[in-house]
Amino acid sequence: MTSSDQLIYVNNHKLALAIIPTMDINEDDDIPMLVASEENELEIEEEPPDLVCAESSARVPVTILTGYLGAGKTTLLNYILTQQHNKRIAVILNEFGEGSSMEKSLNVGQGGDLFEEWLELRNGCLCCSVKDNGVKAIENLMKKRGKFDYILLETTGLADPGPIASLFWMDKQLESEIYLDGIITVLDSKYGEKNISEKKPDGIINEAVRQVALADLLILNKIDLVDEHQLRTVTQLVRTINGSAAMVQTQRCKVDLDRILDLHAYDCFDIEAYEQTLRSRFIDDLPHLDQRVRTVTVEVEGSMTQEGLDSLVETLLWERSLITSSGENIKVYRMKGILSIIGECRRVMLQAVQELYETEPVHIWPEHVPRSCKLVLIGENINETDIRSFLSNLVSAVPNVP
Numbered sequence: 264m265t266s267s268d269q270l271i272y273v274n275n276h277k278l279a280l281a282i283i284p285t286m287d288i289n290e291d292d293d294i295p296m297l298v299a300s301e302e303n304e305l306e307i308e309e310e311p312p313d314l315v316c317a318e319s320s321a322r323v324p325v326t327i328l329t330g331y332l333g334a335g336k337t338t339l340l341n342y343i344l345t346q347q348h349n350k351r352i353a354v355i356l357n358e359f360g361e362g363s364s365m366e367k368s369l370n371v372g373q374g375g376d377l378f379e380e381w382l383e384l385r386n387g388c389l390c391c392s393v394k395d396n397g398v399k400a401i402e403n404l405m406k407k408r409g410k411f412d413y414i415l416l417e418t419t420g421l422a423d424p425g426p427i428a429s430l431f432w433m434d435k436q437l438e439s440e441i442y443l444d445g446i447i448t449v450l451d452s453k454y455g456e457k458n459i460s461e462k463k464p465d466g467i468i469n470e471a472v473r474q475v476a477l478a479d480l481l482i483l484n485k486i487d488l489v490d491e492h493q494l495r496t497v498t499q500l501v502r503t504i505n506g507s508a509a510m511v512q513t514q515r516c517k518v519d520l521d522r523i524l525d526l527h528a529y530d531c532f533d534i535e536a537y538e539q540t541l542r543s544r545f546i547d548d549l550p551h552l553d554q555r556v557r558t559v560t561v562e563v564e565g566s567m568t569q570e571g572l573d574s575l576v577e578t579l580l581w582e583r584s585l586i587t588s589s590g591e592n593i594k595v596y597r598m599k600g601i602l603s604i605i606g607e608c609r610r611v612m613l614q615a616v617q618e619l620y621e622t623e624p625v626h627i628w629p630e631h632v633p634r635s636c637k638l639v640l641i642g643e644n645i646n647e648t649d650i651r652s653f654l655s656n657l658v659s660a661v662p663n664v665p
């Protein structure tokens with residue numbers, strides 16, 4: 264198998280498995296197409312009856328499964344695929360063509376009526392910065408194989424999930440067939456602290472920290488290998504980095520699938536669930552650890568103008584130009600918020616990953632509730648004092664302005 268192959272397994276009933284390795288992209292190349300290689304001709308039925316979704320107009324969720332080397336990502340994947348979920352799940356392993364990972368993935372779904380297809384991705388990959396390519400490749404795959412109900416994407420242990428999330432976080436106006444449902448990070452309870460604390464050259468934040476920071480759900484796995492004290496320490500550490508994600512403790516990643524699938528972490532499908540994620544679960548810093556990446560929640564009473572919102576996005580996400588009082592540059596990985604915008608009678612939901620953001624008016628502000636702007640930020644060098652001061656400058660001192 265060469266690095267330009269994709270391996271697709273399709274279980275007639277509910278499972279398709281794909282491995283998409285790293286590829287080079289030429290600027291002159293067209294949008295990637297999934298084509299059959301000569302090695303194993305792909306036989307495509309126009310509409311395979313058992314794989315075509317009844318509601319073909321429904322968008323397909325993508326869940327990103329990430330976590331440091333050996334944390335239990337594949338264990339989680341296998342667990343999901345063997346549970347009752349009544350979904351036709353496509354699995355994409357972003358494995359960079361590593362032989363061992365492929366062998367391991369061959370175990371997934373064995374025992375069912377499994378068959379293989381070899382596909383080649385002419386250009387484009389899931390880890391590149393060209394947003395459309397990975398998405399188009401999957402959409403092409405869906406056209407060929409019929410529509411899946413769900414896509415699970417397992418990253419490598421050393422992946423930064425940020426760029427991958429940006430790839431799938433599609434603007435609704437682009438009318439993509441897929442959308443980002445959530446990022447799940449699996450952590451090894453025994454080695455999690457060591458992995459998170461590992462220093463990289465030039466002070467770069469390591470991948471384990473980034474994976475925790477960007478999680479919508481944190482799975483603290485391998486709890487059978489630690490005692491209560493170790494579990495408390497790693498839980499505290501993870502919570503300090505990401506105070507917004509839900510968290511579960513597991514052995515062999517056994518977790519209720521309702522906690523994993525259909526999270527809607529990037530839309531306002533369930534506003535109450537969204538508001539839950541804005542509630543601070545922040546705990547005190549652990550003094551013995553260098554905690555450059557952390558979560559801060561700030562709420563300022565009052566409303567801001569649309570220009571204020573533009574300025575917030577520009578400063579925090581695009582220019583990354585906010586400097587702390589101690590001279591450090593604030594870098595936001597993930598931001599959520601509920602804002603009061605002057606002239607808008609509804610609460611405005613704000614979501615951001617890396618430099619991408621989305622705002623959406625949701626519920627009407629109740630008359631008795633004072634208007635306010637609330638932000639949750641996860642990133643480097645973030646501290647409450649500087650964020651509060653920045654937000655206060657943007658928020659007018661006039662509460663309850665319609």
Ligand SMILES: Nc1nc2c(ncn2[C@@H]2O[C@H](COP(=O)(O)OP(=O)(O)OP(=O)(O)O)[C@@H](O)[C@H]2O)c(=O)[nH]1
Binds near residue numbers: 331332338420
């Ligand atoms: N004791 C114990 N072992 C576990 C648990 N979960 C997974 N493992 C084992 O840990 C090892 C690594 O698990 P994987 O699921 O392959 O981890 P991964 O994150 O996919 O690993 P990479 O792809 O190499 O980064 C395997 O031997 C698993 O059987 C657990 O809860 N307890």
